[in-house]
Amino acid sequence: MRTNAIQAPMHGPVTHDVVHRPGRGRGNLPCWLAMPRERDSAAEPLVAVHGILRRADDQATLLGERAAASGRVVVAPLFDERRWPRYQQVVRGKRADLALLALMADLRLAGTVATRRFELVGYSGGAQFAHRFAMLYPHLVSRLTVVSAGWYTFPDAAPFPYGLAPRPGRTGDWGPQLAAGLEQFLRIPITVCVGAEDTERDDNLRGGDAIEAQQGGNRVTRATRWVAALEAAARAHGISPSIELVALPDCGHDFRQCVRRGGLDRIALGEHRAG
Amino acid sequence: MSINTPITAAVLARAKWAFSTRRVPHERACLLDGRLSNAVSGDLVLGRIQSLGSHKRIQLAQGRVSELYLDDLVVLGCGDRYASDQFEGIAEIDPRGADMLAGGGVIGRMRERNARMSAPTRITPLGLLCDADGAVINVADHALAPAPRPDGMTVVGVVGAAMNSGKTTAAAAFAHGLTRAGHEVAALKATGTGAFGDFNAYLDAGVRHVADFTDVGMIATYRQPLARIESGLDTLLADAAARGAEIAVVELADGVFQKETAALLRNLDVRSAFTGFVFAAPDALAAAGGCAALRGMGIEPAILTGMLSRSPLGVREAEEATGVRVITREALCDPAQANALMARMVAAARRPFAAVGGIGLAA
Numbered sequence: 320m321r322t323n324a325i326q327a328p329m330h331g332p333v334t335h336d337v338v339h340r341p342g343r344g345r346g347n348l349p350c351w352l353a354m355p356r357e358r359d360s361a362a363e364p365l366v367a368v369h370g371i372l373r374r375a376d377d378q379a380t381l382l383g384e385r386a387a388a389s390g391r392v393v394v395a396p397l398f399d400e401r402r403w404p405r406y407q408q409v410v411r412g413k414r415a416d417l418a419l420l421a422l423m424a425d426l427r428l429a430g431t432v433a434t435r436r437f438e439l440v441g442y443s444g445g446a447q448f449a450h451r452f453a454m455l456y457p458h459l460v461s462r463l464t465v466v467s468a469g470w471y472t473f474p475d476a477a478p479f480p481y482g483l484a485p486r487p488g489r490t491g492d493w494g495p496q497l498a499a500g501l502e503q504f505l506r507i508p509i510t511v512c513v514g515a516e517d518t519e520r521d522d523n524l525r526g527g528d529a530i531e532a533q534q535g536g537n538r539v540t541r542a543t544r545w546v547a548a549l550e551a552a553a554r555a556h557g558i559s560p561s562i563e564l565v566a567l568p569d570c571g572h573d574f575r576q577c578v579r580r581g582g583l584d585r586i587a588l589g590e591h592r593a594g
Numbered sequence: 595m596s597i598n599t600p601i602t603a604a605v606l607a608r609a610k611w612a613f614s615t616r617r618v619p620h621e622r623a624c625l626l627d628g629r630l631s632n633a634v635s636g637d638l639v640l641g642r643i644q645s646l647g648s649h650k651r652i653q654l655a656q657g658r659v660s661e662l663y664l665d666d667l668v669v670l671g672c673g674d675r676y677a678s679d680q681f682e683g684i685a686e687i688d689p690r691g692a693d694m695l696a697g698g699g700v701i702g703r704m705r706e707r708n709a710r711m712s713a714p715t716r717i718t719p720l721g722l723l724c725d726a727d728g729a730v731i732n733v734a735d736h737a738l739a740p741a742p743r744p745d746g747m748t749v750v751g752v753v754g755a756a757m758n759s760g761k762t763t764a765a766a767a768f769a770h771g772l773t774r775a776g777h778e779v780a781a782l783k784a785t786g787t788g789a790f791g792d793f794n795a796y797l798d799a800g801v802r803h804v805a806d807f808t809d810v811g812m813i814a815t816y817r818q819p820l821a822r823i824e825s826g827l828d829t830l831l832a833d834a835a836a837r838g839a840e841i842a843v844v845e846l847a848d849g850v851f852q853k854e855t856a857a858l859l860r861n862l863d864v865r866s867a868f869t870g871f872v873f874a875a876p877d878a879l880a881a882a883g884g885c886a887a888l889r890g891m892g893i894e895p896a897i898l899t900g901m902l903s904r905s906p907l908g909v910r911e912a913e914e915a916t917g918v919r920v921i922t923r924e925a926l927c928d929p930a931q932a933n934a935l936m937a938r939m940v941a942a943a944r945r946p947f948a949a950v951g952g953i954g955l956a957a
Binding site for chain 2: 414416417420436455459496499500502
């Protein structure tokens, strides 16, 4: 574990350290950790997954200070571009889900985290990862925050990865595997955030007739439709949904903005729900 | 007049104590009762190897195998044996010589054997081990205390067409996949003959807890009363839950036609313990027959697996014949796929007689 950490933005006494943990062995994920100086060992960690710019250090730094106030560890895994070009889709290409499971098992073994369950937040590409991971392993995720995803896996009959049906000609595709855990997934408290001004169609936003018909033309519309789809699916399963959509004021597609202007750190830690 | 003769700790320390006796503290044994014909299932027998036959090694309580030599002293449990590939035998001790019915430590009288098997290893029984009060030591004396079935536990049954159809591989793989997915899993064997092969396979899977019917006082479950086996299952589940397991993967030995396994599966109270069943088969025909047998009992298997799953042609035949998906060991080991299968089994359990369906290998 590297201790010459980047400096967290400090507004008072030092409450935590942001440190880099190298990957251990082949395929093992490195991560950035925000370690509170006074840890609450019973508190679940917050796992924060970066977007395609891969700024895992930003995740740890910008979420770490508020997490430290409640004694919670922030784990920000790094899916580097060379080895994990499609980590957002979790199960396509190399299995990003297995890498995160292995990292969390290692961190438990090392005593860095104490619980099997964790809260999960993902930004942009990380938000894609986060919601698909939570669909596969809903028993591990106690709260989910999905921020500014470019597109989503909907709880509908579209072929995976747009929906939960198998792709044509594929026996035993991943869609039905995600569908199996849907009911438990819908019981997770979910917050979907998007910058109120994140309505531009940039190069990283997946386009095409099919996706735009299903999800809409920009991140705000897609977030809105996904939340509506989840709420409808929850009700269809007889579940009272605990799903909310939060528009982050004065924010575009920028993680730092979402934290500093939009209060994403409070939201990711569930503090906004407590009032 | 005492019918017991003292036996020294030094003699007992030289003896090879079989896996089936592992819960018994050695220091409890200090006398030998020569009334061998009184032996019942579970009694500990001290014997000497008279001739080496089919079993040339013994599975020790320490979890390793030991070569057997003529005149070796061994401690085994008197018991029955049901093994279609090996011996059928009963819990009787002939003072002139008894049969080693299982390498895990079962001594009794062989009644029948598979044509491929040579004669059993013969053992000269020296007596029944007793404690200082002269009471014959039985493995049941050191069993887990009976406990009621726990509420809310997810329990997967693994049954098969016969011995060597892939049940243990499937149980260990599924337990491993669920463990990797972050569940606390127990791997249990509810019926069979005391032996450490399956026990060790479960341990290797990295699960939270492993136990079998020997932990609830049975050397073997063949010819045991159904109520005792059911009570043993409940106790194993309760113990697993007390040790933190949320899910239990429970293997039932032999095939679904085996007497005790069939009785358990037909029993609605026993069945109510299970969330769902996995069926392991060596080939498509066995899969079709097994599915028909299970459906005749009102059980819809969630998936097929076992040796069958290694043959793409066999998989196709079995799926066409049964309408049930075939899943490989590798898929069961995969945390995402194991978790999805578990979720489907839980959902299907809420809809009686509904097929699980729709489960396959992910691309």
